[in-house]
Amino acid sequence: MGKTVLVTGVARHLGARFAARLAARPGIDRVVGLDSGEPWGGMAADGVEYVRAELRRPAVARVLAEYAVDTVVHLDVSAGTGSRAAAKENNVIGTMQLLGACQKAPGLRRLVVKSTTAVYGSAPRDPAVFGERMQPRALPRDGFGKDATEVEGYVRGFARRRADVAVTVLRFANIVGPAGDTPLSDYFALPVLPTVLGRDPRLQFVHEDDAVDILHRAATEQARPGTYNVAGEGVLLLSQCARRLGRPTVPLLGPALGLVAGAARWTGLADISPEQVQLLSHGRVVSTGQLRETFGWEPARSTPDAFADFAAAQAGGLLPPARLAAATDRLAELLTRQTPTRS
Template sequence: MLPTRRVLITGVSGPLGARVAARVAADPAVEHVIGVDSRRPPAPLADRITYVEADLRRDDLQQILKLASPHVVVHHDIVQFPEPGRSVRGLHDLNVIGTLQLLAACGDLPGLRALVVRGSASIYGSAPDAPAFFTEGLARSATLRTRFQRDVGELERLVEAFARRHPAVTCTVLRLQPVIGASVDTPIMRLFRAPVVPTFLGFDPRLQFVLDEDAIGAVAAAVATPVRGAVNVAGDGTVSLARSLRRLGKRALPIAAPLYGLTVATLARAGVVPPLNEDVIRYLRNGRGVDTTRMRRDLRFVPTHTTAQAIDAVAASIRREAAVA
């Protein structure tokens, strides 16, 4: 465990960023948290968090980090889906160019002891011939088929190169399965709130999720006890799509595979379902499971919710929302 430290966190204005910063700042071993984002936080940040407006792609980032002089940098500003002020076209620059600039600035920090990067289990893809549970070492053999897969693959290569050049810095990449929760706004959560869920006719994939609170807890655990390399993060177990929809009280709309993309696009234009990108569509067809041995053994983090319990928590929140509406 690291001694008392200053922590810099990117992406504090994102959906989970402020909550990550608040959880880290609540640790008595943390002296102060510097929250960095190009957008102002939608609400005041918690105590002991200082917000600094900065774009990771700008040249003045290096000076900002030198002034902050963090012992730990948490790179949480990895974006898979468009957000307010962040279009699809700009996501590659945010994820890859932003990471490249951040790592270059981190290389000049003499007091830096750990780097924690929020990655994604999307790096493994979703394929019909995939293993039941991916271990961390299997990412090297994965075929990077989608834009976001290529982004996280390139991001991890950048982090690996940084780790080789700076062996004194412990570099951790958290490969999170899809994050779900009442306050999470992603295509999957929008789909779970939709009146019907388009499914692939004849397919019932195994799904695995991590509840938002556990995703935040995993980042906080990596700040407290960083480990070298990639770590899968997910709730225990998998649940089939059909069982997930039954738990959520949602009706499936089976669609033949050749017609799926066109049908979903038509439903999205009508406002029945949210737009779905290639990663989500592949996940709904083939699913994905990851092995979490390293998370428990090395990161020493145990999620509060299994995948089934996370789905049930989301189902309860959707029912509450419906009762209030």
């Protein structure tokens, strides 16, 4: 018997790639892509039926019923860009709405949720390596990490209420690749990388191809309920990342980096959030033993290999022209506001 899979968050690169791969798999009758934005180019040709709707609207329940969905892959939990309030509403309220619709879908048998290792936070006294059952010394207080923590709480509640549904939560380290479109990718695209004076944090990455692969396995093969950290083997220091990119670094005191991050956000150069400043200060490393031993899978590319593929796709040290032009426009606007007019 075939399957009908609903994939949220398909207006972004990763979601579109994953949905297209699902649609090409034998045994999948239907793939329905749901997002509030414009569909990623070529989605219709890839055999994905696109539904434009916001997660936090009642239309989600109608989609589940109309298409008789038996598997939901929830990818629409992300750091986002722009308004923090809008991102939180989509991540948390949208997930609550989706889970409410799933609760009332009798034919649902599997739920896969994309989460993040940001749920562990980044603090100076953190353990060297986080395992899935370990709690951070302090839960993330804001940003994407806090959103993901709340989302996972609602997902655990859903799993208790619907014991007949296999629920898998995948906590991804930073996803990178040639088409990197994340806030951390924006940071690494800066011509000069601001860093924290005296700190060289350890970082982990997952190649986008491996991210698509594990999502595909979680959605289509034997169900393996549980929560799993997903990261390429090994670590990279921030200084090693900079050298691989050929970018110079500018060490700053922590407060100064916060000011630079705010200026980068305001001008549109990069969306460096306070949460990301913490990561660039203290780093974060997770264990992937559960992924290998229980889920039975490991990424094909290590952390250094994944980052090398990302670095190879970067163009020199210059910002993309569109982003440079947008930043220039914002600076001109600021200068115009601050220049007194003469009567």
